Amino acid sequence: MVLIVLVYGTMLVISLLQIRKVYELDDLEPYEDLLKSEYTKPVSILVPAYNESVGIYGTIRSLISIEYPEYEIIIINDGSTDDTLEKLIEKFKLKKVKRVVRRQLDTKEIREVYQSAIYDNLFVLDKENGGKADALNAGINMSRYPYFCSLDGDSIIERNAFLKVLKPIIESDDEVIASGGSVRIANGCDIQNGEIIRTGLSTKPLVVMQVIEYLRAFLTGRIGLSSNNLLLIVSGAFGVFSKKWVVEAGGYAHTVGEDMELVVRLHRMMKEKKEKKKIIYVPDPVCWTEAPESMKFLRRQRKRWHRGLFDSLWKHKKLMFNPKYGSIGLFSMPYFFFIEFLGPLIELLGYLILIISIFTGKIYLEYAILFFLLSLIYGSIYSMAAVLLEEWSMERYPKVKHFTILFLVSLTETFWYRPLTVIWRVEGMIEMLFGKKGWGEMVRKGVSND
Numbered sequence: 001m002v003l004i005v006l007v008y009g010t011m012l013v014i015s016l017l018q019i020r021k022v023y024e025l026d027d028l029e030p031y032e033d034l035l036k037s038e039y040t041k042p043v044s045i046l047v048p049a050y051n052e053s054v055g056i057y058g059t060i061r062s063l064i065s066i067e068y069p070e071y072e073i074i075i076i077n078d079g080s081t082d083d084t085l086e087k088l089i090e091k092f093k094l095k096k097v098k099r100v101v102r103r104q105l106d107t108k109e110i111r112e113v114y115q116s117a118i119y120d121n122l123f124v125l126d127k128e129n130g131g132k133a134d135a136l137n138a139g140i141n142m143s144r145y146p147y148f149c150s151l152d153g154d155s156i157i158e159r160n161a162f163l164k165v166l167k168p169i170i171e172s173d174d175e176v177i178a179s180g181g182s183v184r185i186a187n188g189c190d191i192q193n194g195e196i197i198r199t200g201l202s203t204k205p206l207v208v209m210q211v212i213e214y215l216r217a218f219l220t221g222r223i224g225l226s227s228n229n230l231l232l233i234v235s236g237a238f239g240v241f242s243k244k245w246v247v248e249a250g251g252y253a254h255t256v257g258e259d260m261e262l263v264v265r266l267h268r269m270m271k272e273k274k275e276k277k278k279i280i281y282v283p284d285p286v287c288w289t290e291a292p293e294s295m296k297f298l299r300r301q302r303k304r305w306h307r308g309l310f311d312s313l314w315k316h317k318k319l320m321f322n323p324k325y326g327s328i329g330l331f332s333m334p335y336f337f338f339i340e341f342l343g344p345l346i347e348l349l350g351y352l353i354l355i356i357s358i359f360t361g362k363i364y365l366e367y368a369i370l371f372f373l374l375s376l377i378y379g380s381i382y383s384m385a386a387v388l389l390e391e392w393s394m395e396r397y398p399k400v401k402h403f404t405i406l407f408l409v410s411l412t413e414t415f416w417y418r419p420l421t422v423i424w425r426v427e428g429m430i431e432m433l434f435g436k437k438g439w440g441e442m443v444r445k446g447v448s449n450d
Contacts (some may be wrong), residue, residue, distance in 0.1 A: 004339060005378060011224025012385055017319070018227050019283060019389055033305055039170050042070040043162065043240065045151055048135035050078040052088050052153035055290065059155055060092070061194025063176045064119055068162040076139045079129025081334030088124050093117040101125075102176075105137040105251035113142070132236070133252035140243060140251060148246075149288040150259070152237040155183075155287040156191055164285035165240055177277045178266065179283035181233035182218045184396060185211045187293065196288060206298065208409045209417045210291045215386040221281060226281035230332045232267070232312075233260045234279065238287035243270070245277070255315070257308020264316045267332075271325045286396065299424045306341070306428030307436070313337050320357075344425040351419065376414045383410035 003040035045063055049056050056075070063073050077085045077141060088094060094114035101110060103305075108130035116122035127138050136150055147169065151157070165181040201208055225231045236259035252258045263279055270277045292298040305432050313320075313336060320337065322329040357363035387406045397403065 001375065002127055004343070007335065007339060008220070008382060012220045012382065014227055015220045015223035015389065016385075018223050021226075038067050040086050041147050041166060041170060042072075042145040043068070043166065044139070044145045044148040044243075045071055045073045046076065046136055046139035046143065046148055047151050047153050048076045048078055048132050048139070049080065049084055050129065050132070050135070051080045051082045051084060053080070053082045053084045055093055055154035056084055057087065058191060058194040059151070059153055060122070061087075062156045063151075063194075064122070065195065066157060066162050067159050068166075070145075071162070072123065072143070072145065073119075074139045074364045075122075076135040077122045077124060077126045078131070078380065079127065080134040083125055085124070086386050089114065092119065092122060092124075094124055097123075099123075099142070101138075101142045104141055104247050107134050107138040107141065107347050126177060130250070131254060133254050133258040136258070137251040140246065143243065146243055147199055147240055148243050149238070150236055151287070152289055154290045155237055156186060156194055156196065157238070158286050158288075160288065161238075161285035163238075165238070165282050168280055168282060169240065169242075172278070174242075175276065175278055176280055177270075178234050178239060178263065178279040179288055180222070180231075180239040180279075182283055183214060183235050183237045184286050184288050185214060185291045186288035189288065191269070192289070199396055199402075201397070201405055202293070204293055205409055205412075206295065206407060206417075207293055207335050209413060210298075212383050212387065212406055212410050212413070216383055218281075219386050219389045220382070222281040223283055224278075225332065228327065229278050229280070230327055230335075231281055232264050232328075232336060234263050234281070234398060235259060235287075237289050238285070253312045253315075256304055257312050260308060261312040261315060264312050264319070267328045268316055268319060268325065271328065280365045287367045297422075299420075299427075302421055302424040303428035303431060306344070306425040307432045309336065309341055310432055313341060321414065341429075344422045345429065347422045348426050351422075355439040372414075376411075378419070379414055380411050383413065 190198035
């Protein structure tokens with residue numbers, strides 16, 4: 001617990017200082033200048049879609065209206081069994097076209113390529129089912145621009161998000177090879193035709209807890225790691241990559257945590273080639289995504305995430321404590337293994353020992369209560385610090401009511417949500433031992449009102 005308090009506390013302080021520095025600068029520097037800049041990089045937006053009929057229309061609508069000078073949208077229909085393709089053909093007047101797809105990465109067979117008769121920069125790639133990594137690799141093969149963005153099929157992008165997430169790449173003279181933006185929970189927001197009309201919170205405590213969890217992960221954890229080039233995760237929901245380096249690294253791997261595995265592999269390749277490249281996180285550009293509203297699907301998601309975490313760490317175990325890989329090997333890998341991966345197991349053992357000790361009378365009750373209150377206060381302070389950072393910097397939840405709800409719900413985390421996520425993540429470890437693979441079915445209701 002002392003180790004976790006020190007690590008998280010340090011990242012919180014770094015995040016606080018970094019956010020304030022960035023936003024004092026950005027107040028003076030309008031992003032609109034980038035729209036006219038000759039240095040702005042064209043980007044290919046890749047959206048893998050498997051049975052995304054419910055949310056795909058809103059996602060594409062949000063992409064069509066983004067503020068960015070030059071981009072193409074490639075929807076990869078990964079052998080959907082619902083009416084995803086039919087809906088796209090009808091809504092966007094798709095026509096079959098002949099287009100050369102350069103096979104830089106191996107993928108499943110491509111059936112057809114479609115282009116919209118309404119928007120000439122919108123393409124749909126219909127292919128055999130091969131999983132998300134295979135779909136993204138197919139999209140990379142078809143893309144024509146030097147940078148690509150991976151985006152989930154149930155996501156809504158804010159209009160100026162691409163200007164903000166690509167700003168470090170534009171200004172770095174190719175030093176930054178990947179840049180990730182923030183992901184927020186869309187449940188409870190009013191979204192019309194792919195545009196956020198009103199920001200809100202869901203009425204379900206399970207979703208509100210995920211809002212707090214996302215704020216904590218992105219605004220404290222990732223900023224702290226990114227400021228020292230220690231970031232091992234660029235969210236699959238919203239991340240921009242240099243196509244040249246991704247292709248050289250072999251593209252996305254067929255694993256549960258393909259987004260993290262690719263970032264670790266890029267770091268590893270950069271160190272081995274002695275290239276001074278950076279992978280960063282930009283807190284402001286926001287992508288809104290649908291969160292699970294039921295225990296069943298949230299449990300499935302968290303088990304999958306934990307299996308993906310271990311898979312990425314295991315594939316690149318050579319980096320662990322290896323000085324050849326610098327701070328990635330000496331800090332990032334141990335942090336993700338001992339705190340993020342093993343942490344839930346140690347915490348669950350703590351719960352079990354506590355329960356057994358209560359029944360056997362082998363516990364100093366006053367000390368246990370004091371320790372529990374200390375952990376409760378620390379957890380609440382850390383959660384609320386993330387909410388305060390959000391309010392301080394981006395103000396996505398402007399109402400006092402939102403702030404009050406987030407504060408009150410965060411106080412309950414230790415009593416129900418934290419133990420549940422601990423149990424689910426340990427279940428993920430057990431599934432990993434038995435060799436379980438695959439994503440598992442996720443049912444969506446869609447975040448945008450068509």
